[in-house]
Amino acid sequence: MQALTNRSKMVSNKQMTFLERLYLVSIFKGMLITISHFLKKKATISYPEKHRPISSVYRGQHVLKRDENGAERCTACGLCAVACPAEAITMVAAERKKGEENLYREEKYAAVYEINMLRCIYCGLCEEACPKEAIFLTDRIVPTEFERGDLVYGKDILVEPMEKSKRIDVSKRQTPDVLEFKTHSEYAHNQLWDPKKSLQTKKQSH
Amino acid sequence: MTPLIALFVFHWYPLILAICVFGVSLGIAAYSTYFERKIAAFLQDRLGPNRAGPYGIFQPLADGLKMFMKEEIIPNVSNKFLFILGPSIGMFTSLITGAVIPWGPNIRYHGESLPLQVADVNIGVLYLLGVVSIGVYGVMIGGWASNNKYSLIGALRASSQMISYEVAMGISVVTLIMITGSLSTSQIAAEQHGFMNEHWLTWNFFKNPLTFFIFFICALAETNRTPFDLPECETELVGGYHTEYSSMKLGFYLFAEYVNMFISSAVMSLFFFGGYNFPWMDKIHDPNMLALAGTCVMFAKTLFFIFVFMWIRWTIPRFRYDQLMNLGWKILIPLSVINLVATGFLLWGTGKL
Numbered sequence: 167m168q169a170l171t172n173r174s175k176m177v178s179n180k181q182m183t184f185l186e187r188l189y190l191v192s193i194f195k196g197m198l199i200t201i202s203h204f205l206k207k208k209a210t211i212s213y214p215e216k217h218r219p220i221s222s223v224y225r226g227q228h229v230l231k232r233d234e235n236g237a238e239r240c241t242a243c244g245l246c247a248v249a250c251p252a253e254a255i256t257m258v259a260a261e262r263k264k265g266e267e268n269l270y271r272e273e274k275y276a277a278v279y280e281i282n283m284l285r286c287i288y289c290g291l292c293e294e295a296c297p298k299e300a301i302f303l304t305d306r307i308v309p310t311e312f313e314r315g316d317l318v319y320g321k322d323i324l325v326e327p328m329e330k331s332k333r334i335d336v337s338k339r340q341t342p343d344v345l346e347f348k349t350h351s352e353y354a355h356n357q358l359w360d361p362k363k364s365l366q367t368k369k370q371s372h
Numbered sequence: 373m374t375p376l377i378a379l380f381v382f383h384w385y386p387l388i389l390a391i392c393v394f395g396v397s398l399g400i401a402a403y404s405t406y407f408e409r410k411i412a413a414f415l416q417d418r419l420g421p422n423r424a425g426p427y428g429i430f431q432p433l434a435d436g437l438k439m440f441m442k443e444e445i446i447p448n449v450s451n452k453f454l455f456i457l458g459p460s461i462g463m464f465t466s467l468i469t470g471a472v473i474p475w476g477p478n479i480r481y482h483g484e485s486l487p488l489q490v491a492d493v494n495i496g497v498l499y500l501l502g503v504v505s506i507g508v509y510g511v512m513i514g515g516w517a518s519n520n521k522y523s524l525i526g527a528l529r530a531s532s533q534m535i536s537y538e539v540a541m542g543i544s545v546v547t548l549i550m551i552t553g554s555l556s557t558s559q560i561a562a563e564q565h566g567f568m569n570e571h572w573l574t575w576n577f578f579k580n581p582l583t584f585f586i587f588f589i590c591a592l593a594e595t596n597r598t599p600f601d602l603p604e605c606e607t608e609l610v611g612g613y614h615t616e617y618s619s620m621k622l623g624f625y626l627f628a629e630y631v632n633m634f635i636s637s638a639v640m641s642l643f644f645f646g647g648y649n650f651p652w653m654d655k656i657h658d659p660n661m662l663a664l665a666g667t668c669v670m671f672a673k674t675l676f677f678i679f680v681f682m683w684i685r686w687t688i689p690r691f692r693y694d695q696l697m698n699l700g701w702k703i704l705i706p707l708s709v710i711n712l713v714a715t716g717f718l719l720w721g722t723g724k725l
């Protein structure tokens with residue numbers, strides 16, 4: 167039969183010689199191979215101390231953003247929960263009371279907001295669905311836990327801290343396209359509704 | 373007038389030494405488990421255990437603790453007495469073999485010359501062989517008492533393997549005895565004094581390397597190490613003869629393997645590589661210094677052989693069972709018999725018999 171490639175190797179069923187049947191030579195060869203690996207550079211990365219370099223678009227633990235004044239951006243519209251293919255997000259909406267304007271940006275807010283990190287597949291669809299730019303996936307790795315319940319993250323973990331210095335930077339993870347997109351305020355969906363401005367943009371586009 | 377403490381030491385010397393040997397065997401076996409994994413990792417470009425203490429050096433303690441804390445299960449259908457007897461025999465036999473091994477040259481204490489050997493019996497070699505073959509019972513009883521087919525097959529495999537390799541081992545030891553002309557381990561060690569005499573290198577390895585190779589292969593099989601670890605072949609037999617064992621009884625079986633490895637390494641360095649002897653040992657005149665250096669040399673050789681054992685384990689896969697039996701009966705036994713006869717003729721020809 168003609169060989170299709172020259173990579174195939176003829177297999178023979180010839181009897182092994184006495185020396186070969188002692189296996190000593192081949193064992194010795196194998197031992198030389200393994201010992202040559204003894205002092206080689208190790209492939210292991212000691213994880214908690216050292217991190218692998220991750221892609222710039224890595225999708226890790228979520229953050230619920232606050233705006234410049236420290237108010238939560240999420241309006242509990244539920245679009246993220248609808249978009250989520252893994253049904254990992256649940257929330258309970260509540261109405262903003264008088265005097266809470268500095269805490270919640272919109273008149274409706276999420277009193278409870280939970281993401282089940284075991285269900286989440288880190289697809290980033292919640293981030294895309296959000297009309298208020300409230301939820302983002304960051305480059306943080308979700309740590310392991312001993313209990314399943316501990317991996318249902320509530321607002322205490324998800325919402326970023328109030329202090330300006332401790333805010334979670336989400337711009338790093340964005341691709342250049344997204345950053346470019348965000349420089350155009352006319353495309354942004356989270357600007358406060360301003361009829362004049364929207365008229366302007368409409369006119370421009372016509 | 374010797375001081376009281378010296379008299380005390382003289383009186384209890386064998387006991388003190390026995391406890392030392394016991395402790396050292398256990399300690400080295402414990403740390404073998406650590407180095408086993410470290411070496412395995414290094415040969416495979418990994419790091420190995422490094423979480424318990426610096427470089428993971430407390431790993432054996434953590435493992436031991438874990439073993440003790442585990443739930444102890446004795447199957448209802450098992451024979452309880454034999455079930456407990458199995459691992460006990462395994463551990464016991466592997467620990468008592470250390471008694472006849474001379475760990476170093478004699479030390480001098482208050483004018484008395486004390487041997488670094490627990491029992492200097494004149495049939496030390498026979499004692500070793502005998503105890504090693506009792507070790508088979510530990511495996512066999514454990515496997516049988518579990519009342520489990522897999523354990524039984526594992527135990528059968530183990531015992532048939534050990535028995536077949538014991539034949540070749542015995543013949544190679546006979547060859548060795550013909551060369552040394554003595555059954556006493558201390559005599560064998562003393563005969564390999566230094567490194568060279570006026571004719572030839574003194575270590576038995578250089579007198580008959582083939583004997584060493586046969587002995588070495590048989591030692592691998594006796595200690596159930598890869599490539600001969602068929603008794604505990606997980607892929608075919610679940611866990612081999614210790615399938616039903618848990619907690620520290622399992623620990624004893626696993627531990628006995630490491631003690632066996634340590635002892636057989638010591639035996640190999642004693643029989644073939646001069647034991648505590650090293651080149652230019654005559655330059656050291658103080659007997660205690662000599663004993664110290666000799667003991668260190670002995671342990672260095674032993675540890676080297678342990679390393680080789682592990683190196684082999686992490687290099688080659690295990691044999692198929694028919695290959696194992698073929699190697700034992702069709703190659704090693706004829707080879708060792710030929711070796712025996714040839715050595716006999718050689719000794720007769722040179723007039724040493």
Ligand code: SF4
Nearest residue numbers: 250286287289290292
């Ligand atoms: S990343 Fe995907 S799976 Fe995870 S919560 Fe968002 S939408 Fe759901």
Ligand code: SF4
Nearest residue numbers: 240241243244246296
């Ligand atoms: S995170 Fe965004 S999409 Fe989800 S409920 Fe809040 S505002 Fe709506």
